[in-house]
Amino acid sequence: MIAxxxxxxxxxxxxxxxxxxxxxLLVTNAFKTQQDIVGSPFGWPDDGFTLDNLxxxxxxxxxxxxxxxxxxxxxxxxxNVLSVLVAGPASYAIARGVRRGHRIxxxxxxxxxxxxxxxxxxxxxxxxxxxxxxxxxPGLVLFQTALTIPTTxxxxxxxxxxxxxxxxxxxxxxxxxxxxxxWRVIFPLMRPAVATAVVLNAVGVWSxxxxxxxxxxxxxxxxxVTTGVYSAISKYSTDFTIVYSNMLLAVAPxxxxxxxxQKRIIGGLTSGAVKG
Amino acid sequence: MPxxxxxxxxGGVASAAPPAPATSSRRRxxxxxxxxxxxxxxxxxxxxxxxxxxxxxxxxxxxxFTDWDGFTIPPDWIGARNYTRLFQDPDVLRAAAFTAVIAVxxxxxxxxxxxxxxxxxxxxxxxxxxxxxxVFSPYVIGPIILGFLWSSILGSNGAINSVLTNLGxxxxxxxxxxxxxMVTTLLVIIWASFGVNVVLYLAGxxxxxxxxxxxxxxxxxxxxxxxxxxxxxxxxPTVTLNVxxxxxxxxxxxxxxxxxxxxGPAGTxxxxxxxxxxxxxxxxxxxxxxxxxxxxxxxxxxxxxxLTQLRRRSELAVSA
Numbered sequence: 239m240i241a242x243x244x245x246x247x248x249x250x251x252x253x254x255x256x257x258x259x260x261x262x263l264l265v266t267n268a269f270k271t272q273q274d275i276v277g278s279p280f281g282w283p284d285d286g287f288t289l290d291n292l293x294x295x296x297x298x299x300x301x302x303x304x305x306x307x308x309x310x311x312x313x314x315x316x317x318n319v320l321s322v323l324v325a326g327p328a329s330y331a332i333a334r335g336v337r338r339g340h341r342i343x344x345x346x347x348x349x350x351x352x353x354x355x356x357x358x359x360x361x362x363x364x365x366x367x368x369x370x371x372x373x374x375x376p377g378l379v380l381f382q383t384a385l386t387i388p389t390t391x392x393x394x395x396x397x398x399x400x401x402x403x404x405x406x407x408x409x410x411x412x413x414x415x416x417x418x419x420x421w422r423v424i425f426p427l428m429r430p431a432v433a434t435a436v437v438l439n440a441v442g443v444w445s446x447x448x449x450x451x452x453x454x455x456x457x458x459x460x461x462x463v464t465t466g467v468y469s470a471i472s473k474y475s476t477d478f479t480i481v482y483s484n485m486l487l488a489v490a491p492x493x494x495x496x497x498x499x500q501k502r503i504i505g506g507l508t509s510g511a512v513k514g
Numbered sequence: 515m516p517x518x519x520x521x522x523x524x525g526g527v528a529s530a531a532p533p534a535p536a537t538s539s540r541r542r543x544x545x546x547x548x549x550x551x552x553x554x555x556x557x558x559x560x561x562x563x564x565x566x567x568x569x570x571x572x573x574x575x576x577x578x579f580t581d582w583d584g585f586t587i588p589p590d591w592i593g594a595r596n597y598t599r600l601f602q603d604p605d606v607l608r609a610a611a612f613t614a615v616i617a618v619x620x621x622x623x624x625x626x627x628x629x630x631x632x633x634x635x636x637x638x639x640x641x642x643x644x645x646x647x648x649v650f651s652p653y654v655i656g657p658i659i660l661g662f663l664w665s666s667i668l669g670s671n672g673a674i675n676s677v678l679t680n681l682g683x684x685x686x687x688x689x690x691x692x693x694x695x696m697v698t699t700l701l702v703i704i705w706a707s708f709g710v711n712v713v714l715y716l717a718g719x720x721x722x723x724x725x726x727x728x729x730x731x732x733x734x735x736x737x738x739x740x741x742x743x744x745x746x747x748x749x750x751p752t753v754t755l756n757v758x759x760x761x762x763x764x765x766x767x768x769x770x771x772x773x774x775x776x777x778g779p780a781g782t783x784x785x786x787x788x789x790x791x792x793x794x795x796x797x798x799x800x801x802x803x804x805x806x807x808x809x810x811x812x813x814x815x816x817x818x819x820x821l822t823q824l825r826r827r828s829e830l831a832v833s834a
Contacts, residue, residue: 249634250645256705257648260663263673267666277680279673324562327555335552343556350567352814354766356787357807360794361573362566384566387559416551445656447769448791464658468773471662481666489655496654500647503654508717 261493267478268292268486275478291483301470302461303487309375310462313450314443316379318436321386325435326428328387329394330420334406344395350388356448366453375460378453382446386439397431398424433506444492463488571811577804584800596805605781606806609789613765616700616785617817620764623704625756628711629749633741635712636719646716650709657706661773664702665689689775692782699783702774703767711756718752719745747828754825758818765814786810 267275268291274283296303332344362381363372371377401424409419447464454460456469467488474480496503578596582589600606631649635642652660667673668688675685688698722745730744746753768787771777777784777792784792786806794803 246634250641253631253645254648257651260660260667261651263667264663267673275673276671276676279676324559328559331552331555340552343560346568347560347563350563352762352818353567353571353811354787354814356766356768357790357810358567358570358574360800360803360807361570361577364573365565365569380562381566384562387563388567391559416548417555420555441654441656445658445769447656447658447772464656464769467662468658472773472776475662475665475669476671478666478671481662485659485662485666488659492654492656493651496651497647500643504646504650504713507713508720 264482264485264489267482270482272477272479275482291479292486295470295480295483295487298470300473301466301484301487303466306461306463306466307491309460310444310464313375313379313382313462314440317382317386317443318439320379320383321390321439322432322435324383325387325390325394326425327417327420329391330398330424331416332391333395333398334403344391347391348388350385351392355385359449359452363452372453373455373458375454378450381449381453382443385449386435386442389438390435393431393435394428397428401427430506433502434508437503437506463492574804574807574811577801578808579805580801581799582801582804583798589801592801596802597809599802600805600809605784605789606786608781609784609786612696612783613767613786615696616703616767617761617764619700620704620707621757621760624708624711624760624764625753627704627708628756628760629715629753631708631712632715632719633745636716646712649712652706653709657767657769658773660702660706661770664698665774668698668702690779692779695775695779695783699771699775703764703770706770707760707763711760714756714759715749715752718749722748750825750829754822754829757825758821761817761821762814765810765817 263279267279269287269289270283270291271285271288274285277284295301328347332340335341359381366372366377366381369377371380405423405427406416406419409423410416414422445464446462447468450460450462451465451468454462454465461469467484470484471481577589579591579593580589581592581596631645635645635649665672669675670685670687670690672688674688678685687694689695726744726748727740730740735743766787767785768791771783771785771788775783777788787810790803790806790810793799793806
């Protein structure tokens with residue numbers, strides 16, 4: 239018993255160090271001079287901690303942190319809202335559908351689960367050009383929303399199928415339309431599935447790099463956090479005062495957000511994922 | 515969400531009429547409005563998927579038979595030449611081999627770590643909650659920043675090599691030597707990916723029926739036996755989900771490599787997606803890039819189908 243506990247503790251320490259050490263370096267080195275980062279990356283700095291790097295990174299013209307965060311937050315919110323608005327009713331119609339057409343439509347849309355977005359982004363440029371949306375945020379929003387639909391639909395359809403049909407029938411007898419039945423009766427029950435989808439899609443949009451980089455392009459002047467931090471860091475990858483401070487600026491809000499909401503984020507992922 | 519249901523309300527009421535002897539024309543009208551409502555409900559989602567996934571796939575397939583450079587219109591049709599070329603292209607083959615290694619080793623590692631750590635963290639104690647948050651954190655931070663972070667730790671002037679030089683030791687070529695770089699990249703990818711599997715396995719473990727495990731314990735099963743003989747078989751569908759998701763995710767890995775090694779040294783850590791994007795953009799060979807994309811899609815679908823079929827047997831073994 240004691241041996242098992244020791245083993246368990248050892249495993250915890252090992253995992254803890256493996257996960258925390260990189261983050262420790264990221265946070266502490268953002269406050270050190272280049273000399274100290276190279277001289278004692280893990281230890282206490284000779285010159286003390288400084289806010290200079292962070293200040294320079296925050297005010298640099300390469301990467302407008304506030305702007306980039308605004309863009310990314312906007313994308314995350316709009317894509318999530320659109321995705322639920324569009325995939326919700328679709329999942330209900332498909333889950334309750336009895337025709338073969340419903341199954342075919344579902345299968346066609348689920349095919350998107352297996353398509354790496356990086357391999358279709360080049361053709362998507364031409365679709366967006368045709369629509370006059372290339373290089374614009376609405377264009378990126380539409381593409382990112384489309385990319386979230388297969389997963390969202392998959393989660394939602396499985397969940398709706400677990401909700402008894404008697405509920406819809408009761409609502410219909412009370413005179414509700416099918417759309418009304420969905421939004422007022424079924425959708426409120428779907429919270430676990432919605433939570434899972436929102437977490438997955440939010441992380442997907444937040445960490446998306448290829449699509450904003452290609453669709454918005456460096457010429458548009460619109461940066462997300464990932465494309466902004468990439469252009470800020472990749473040019474100066476040997477200047478650690480730039481690298482660490484920019485990384486910290488890029489992750490600090492998301493880490494705070496994550497720690498505050500960890501219960502909902504991890505819980506959200508587990509709640510809707512196990513159904514179906 | 516207050517919504518007007520006027521346009522479909524009439525049909526809804528009609529079709530919800532009690533099963534009194536309705537005339538067949540009335541029933542047909544009800545069925546038609548139902549179908550219209552279905553179209554309204556499914557339409558937007560379907561249109562988005564068609565416009566931004568299916569049509570682009572079609573364009574990619576078409577472009578893969580051309581030698582398009584992004585300018586000449588219309589692109590020149592060159593038949594299957596892109597496909598014969600890619601199977602002889604050393605860059606493509608090297609990227610494919612490296613990606614295959616990442617997918618195979620990574621899937622095994624992510625699932626072994628994912629399941630093992632999930633079992634370790636299954637009980638809802640405070641320490642376990644903290645550990646779960648830590649293990650899942652790379653997923654939230656995202657591959658671009660993780661790639662840069664590890665490159666500033668493992669680069670030739672990175673944190674670890676700084677410590678080694680300060681101690682008077684030799685630098686280690688984590689990212690400078692081709693073999694080292696490939697191993698480093700693989701390990702960083704696993705480090706960044708297994709957290710999702712931990713969470714998904716935790717979700718599966720929470721659905722386990724406690725009475726099943728109690729029964730096993732009463733029957734004198736050791737924790738080891740309970741795990742292999744009771745928990746793992748019941749978790750079969752969760753294992754399938756994790757294996758498939760890990761494999762698909764690893765086959766398309768790109769961002770973390772871009773930020774960690776930028777494909778170097780000498781292109782040895784380029785993955786398939788990396789190669790597709792460099793071919794298409796830096797070298798303006800969009801037709802050739804499209805052909806590689808099509809092959810990757812086919813590989814991913816094949817891998818998914820094969821894995822699901824293989825796993826179906828062990829899933830059936832449980833339900834039987």
